[in-house]
Amino acid sequence: MKNNDFSDIMLNRHSVRQFDPSVKISRDELQEMIKEATTAPSACNLQSWHFVIIDTPAAKDKLKQAAMKFNYPQIDTSSALIFIAGDTHSHEVYRDVWNKVYEAGKISKEKLDQILNTFLPLYEKASPEFLTLDATIDGAMVGMQLLLTARAHGYEANPWSGFDFKTVISAIGLDPKRFVPVMCVALGKPAAGADILKTDRYDTKTQTEILE
Numbered sequence: 001m002k003n004n005d006f007s008d009i010m011l012n013r014h015s016v017r018q019f020d021p022s023v024k025i026s027r028d029e030l031q032e033m034i035k036e037a038t039t040a041p042s043a044c045n046l047q048s049w050h051f052v053i054i055d056t057p058a059a060k061d062k063l064k065q066a067a068m069k070f071n072y073p074q075i076d077t078s079s080a081l082i083f084i085a086g087d088t089h090s091h092e093v094y095r096d097v098w099n100k101v102y103e104a105g106k107i108s109k110e111k112l113d114q115i116l117n118t119f120l121p122l123y124e125k126a127s128p129e130f131l132t133l134d135a136t137i138d139g140a141m142v143g144m145q146l147l148l149t150a151r152a153h154g155y156e157a158n159p160w161s162g163f164d165f166k167t168v169i170s171a172i173g174l175d176p177k178r179f180v181p182v183m184c185v186a187l188g189k190p191a192a193g194a195d196i197l198k199t200d201r202y203d204t205k206t207q208t209e210i211l212e
């Protein structure tokens, strides 16, 4: 990582939408950033996320079929985009995740059985709405981590979901019966003179209640 200054990474993050198109990010580095981002927590550790790397003109054209036009500048100029989808079938491999932890001697057989017996039935019987919501939250968690990881690697990013939620999954070659759209993250170095909107936030006291 190029930048390990947490406050700089978090407090100075702003969405960048105009990138220097001559900057390339290798697929190895993209994969590294994805790996780092997946240290994010997820519901029951289901890790219900899935990534699509979009870094060629042909792939960008496919994404554009489902993107709102105001997001074309990020698509056209970014070094790469990482589309984050939620995986509503993630529980189907859930046993493997925990078996690995058990086989590595990190949890007891009792703990393994307890985890699988508690959480698996919940997901196997869950409604599509529940699975979609769960996968969407997981995807958002990993998306936020990806934004920060990008800065740690010396890049800037823009999360965006201005796309057609009904068609975007098919447009990027995923199975719409399994995957749900969460967000797309455009990555790169800002273009010289890029107009970076410095946004503000509400007074959080107006958004906070205290339950007594």
Ligand SMILES: Cc1cc2nc3c(=O)[nH]c(=O)nc-3n(C[C@H](O)[C@H](O)[C@H](O)COP(=O)(O)O)c2cc1C
Pocket: 013, 014, 015, 016, 017, 070, 071, 158, 159, 160, 161, 162, 163, 183, 197, 198, 199
């Ligand atoms: C769920 C989500 C969807 C967003 N969709 C878009 C979008 O379609 N286009 C865009 O330019 N920015 C999009 N953004 C970026 C927001 O506009 C931006 O994060 C917000 O204005 C705050 O600015 P900042 O990122 O610079 O702090 C989205 C952000 C989030 C979290």
